[in-house]
Amino acid sequence: MKLFTCKQIAGIDQLTMKLEPVLSIDLMERASFQIADWVIKNINHDWQIYLFAGPGNNGGDALAVARMLAWSNLKCTVYRIDFGRELKGDPVINWQRLEEQNQVILRKIDSEDSIPEIPVDAIVIDGLFGSGLNKPLDGLAKEIVKQINRSGATIISIDIPSGLFGEDNSKNDLSAIIKADHTLTFQFPKLSFLFPENCEFVGDWTVLPIGLHPNAIEQTETPYHFLTKKFISGKIKPREKFSHKGTFGHALLIAGSYGKMGASVLASQACLRSGVGLLTSHVPQSGYEIIQNSVPEAMTSIDPSETVFSEVPDISRYSAIGIGPGLDKKQETQQALKALLQAKPSKLVIDADALNILSENQDWYDLLPENAILTPHPKEFERLAGASFNSFERLQKQLQFSAKYKVIVVCKGAHSCITLPDGKVFFNSTGNPGMATGGSGDVLTGIILGLLAQNYSAEDATLIGVYLHGMAGDLAATEIGEYSLIAGDLISHLGKAFLQLE
Numbered sequence: 001m002k003l004f005t006c007k008q009i010a011g012i013d014q015l016t017m018k019l020e021p022v023l024s025i026d027l028m029e030r031a032s033f034q035i036a037d038w039v040i041k042n043i044n045h046d047w048q049i050y051l052f053a054g055p056g057n058n059g060g061d062a063l064a065v066a067r068m069l070a071w072s073n074l075k076c077t078v079y080r081i082d083f084g085r086e087l088k089g090d091p092v093i094n095w096q097r098l099e100e101q102n103q104v105i106l107r108k109i110d111s112e113d114s115i116p117e118i119p120v121d122a123i124v125i126d127g128l129f130g131s132g133l134n135k136p137l138d139g140l141a142k143e144i145v146k147q148i149n150r151s152g153a154t155i156i157s158i159d160i161p162s163g164l165f166g167e168d169n170s171k172n173d174l175s176a177i178i179k180a181d182h183t184l185t186f187q188f189p190k191l192s193f194l195f196p197e198n199c200e201f202v203g204d205w206t207v208l209p210i211g212l213h214p215n216a217i218e219q220t221e222t223p224y225h226f227l228t229k230k231f232i233s234g235k236i237k238p239r240e241k242f243s244h245k246g247t248f249g250h251a252l253l254i255a256g257s258y259g260k261m262g263a264s265v266l267a268s269q270a271c272l273r274s275g276v277g278l279l280t281s282h283v284p285q286s287g288y289e290i291i292q293n294s295v296p297e298a299m300t301s302i303d304p305s306e307t308v309f310s311e312v313p314d315i316s317r318y319s320a321i322g323i324g325p326g327l328d329k330k331q332e333t334q335q336a337l338k339a340l341l342q343a344k345p346s347k348l349v350i351d352a353d354a355l356n357i358l359s360e361n362q363d364w365y366d367l368l369p370e371n372a373i374l375t376p377h378p379k380e381f382e383r384l385a386g387a388s389f390n391s392f393e394r395l396q397k398q399l400q401f402s403a404k405y406k407v408i409v410v411c412k413g414a415h416s417c418i419t420l421p422d423g424k425v426f427f428n429s430t431g432n433p434g435m436a437t438g439g440s441g442d443v444l445t446g447i448i449l450g451l452l453a454q455n456y457s458a459e460d461a462t463l464i465g466v467y468l469h470g471m472a473g474d475l476a477a478t479e480i481g482e483y484s485l486i487a488g489d490l491i492s493h494l495g496k497a498f499l500q501l502e
């Protein structure tokens with residue numbers, strides 16, 4: 001699914017009106033119906049509803065929603081913020097319709113004294129400001145936001161929490177943003193919803209389709225995408241009847257050191273469960289028995305060192321290489337990593353300690369083979385590319401890094417963010433907090449490696465791998481919950497995840 005900036009969404013709205021065609025007031029009615037329908041299905045009808053309407057179309061939505069809720073006999077009071085300016089356009093029509101309907105109490109807020117006290121068992125519907133916000137909220141609008149946030153009531157935001165920008169909130173006043181429990185957003189999630197620091201404002205979010213025109217969406221170019229099941233399913237290649245293990249490639253995994261062999265075991269198992277034909281796990285001598293006992297399906301390549309990775313094996317036999325989980329950062333490992341990069345493997349996934357070694361040797365970045373896949377978590381990315389003030393700024397750094405070194409970067413987290421050298425950005429839609437557990441990243445490395453070895457392109461291996469990894473986590477969490485989820489559960493649910501994508 002494409003993701004757009006608020007400005008682009010306004011353009012798509014306009015194009016929809018022209019192409020469908022539909023009047024803006026009717027589009028607003030359609031959008032508002034979706035909100036009202038959700039509210040009617042999801043809230044306790046005995047509760048008082050406080051609707052807050054701002055001066056623009058977001059306020060217009062709130063006015064229309066109030067009328068629709070009153071049809072279902074919900075108890076609504078509308079508070080319209082009055083900056084002393086005339087209402088214009090569709091909000092005026094919706095105000096008049098409300099007055100004519102005469103079933104909703106109408107109030108204006110024109111000073112701090114007229115901001116209502118909101119009981120804790122009320123529902124607040126926040127239609128103060130939407131995607132047309134042009135500066136941080138201040139004055140009366142900010143006071144209303146603070147009062148709503150203080151109330152403890154259940155807050156439902158229309159389209160976007162009032163005060164939040166759809167993209168960059170670096171210069172926003174964070175104390176002047178609604179902290180919604182639910183955000184009901186029109187057609188597309190806004191980019192800022194996907195950044196972890198905005199979770200306290202956005203709450204749970206739901207996308208409500210409002211029938212924006214497919215041609216308008218198609219015509220509007222964007223680098224931003226949200227991974228969907230349909231998109232990923234379309235990338236999975238069926239396994240042909242006459243295939244054999246050679247068809248699915250031979251992966252080399254360089255992982256594990258004395259005391260950290262679990263990383264090698266997890267990544268190896270995940271790689272095998274991702275459909276690779278053959279896997280060789282390169283381990284130090286002390287890891288030999290561990291890997292043989294834990295992953296009998298894997299072949300082994302034994303390092304001369306007793307404890308760490310110190311020497312690159314002959315890489316010509318392998319279709320793809322993964323390196324990093326559990327490696328440690330010993331001097332001999334650093335030099336061996338450098339030698340591997342100098343050997344220019346054509347398909348490479350780099351994770352964990354291999355990334356940490358890189359960040360301590362930044363002059364090696366130029367050695368990174370084109371389309372290498374780097375899978376840092378935010379802290380590792382910070383070591384690689386420097387600190388960022390927030391996720392939006394980090395995304396810009398990530399894009400620069402991908403473009404400069406022609407590599408794919410996966411910044412792991414809720415909605416893991418993938419950047420490609422050509423500037424495309426993909427946010428993942430699968431996964432849950434149960435996956436924030438040791439070894440989860442090793443599993444991802446194994447999955448991506450397995451897909452790469454099967455001759456998926458670096459881009460596809462990354463997108464499929466990240467999506468599958470999250471999906472396996474979601475399937476595991478439905479069975480055992482998020483608390484008890486461990487990395488091994490991701491591996492044992494990979495099969496089911498693949499089945500869902502067929």
Ligand SMILES: NC(=O)C1=CN([C@@H]2O[C@H](COP(=O)(O)OP(=O)(O)OC[C@H]3O[C@@H](n4cnc5c(N)ncnc54)[C@H](O)[C@@H]3O)[C@@H](O)[C@H]2O)[C@@H](O)CC1
Pocket residue numbers: 010013014024027028031054055056057058059061128129130131132133134135136137138141158159160186210
């Ligand atoms: N464009 C469309 O056709 C549709 C728009 N919809 C709704 O319209 C919203 C966007 O509407 P608008 O573009 O009118 O924008 P908003 O409703 O977000 O508000 C814009 C108004 O607020 C003022 N304003 C902006 N920032 C302010 C600030 N910091 N302090 C005080 N006043 C400020 C602007 O001058 C303008 O009057 C969407 O979020 C969505 O809720 C929906 O009705 C669906 C269809």
Ligand SMILES: [K+]
Pocket residue numbers: 058126127128129130157158159160161162
């Ligand atoms: K809003």
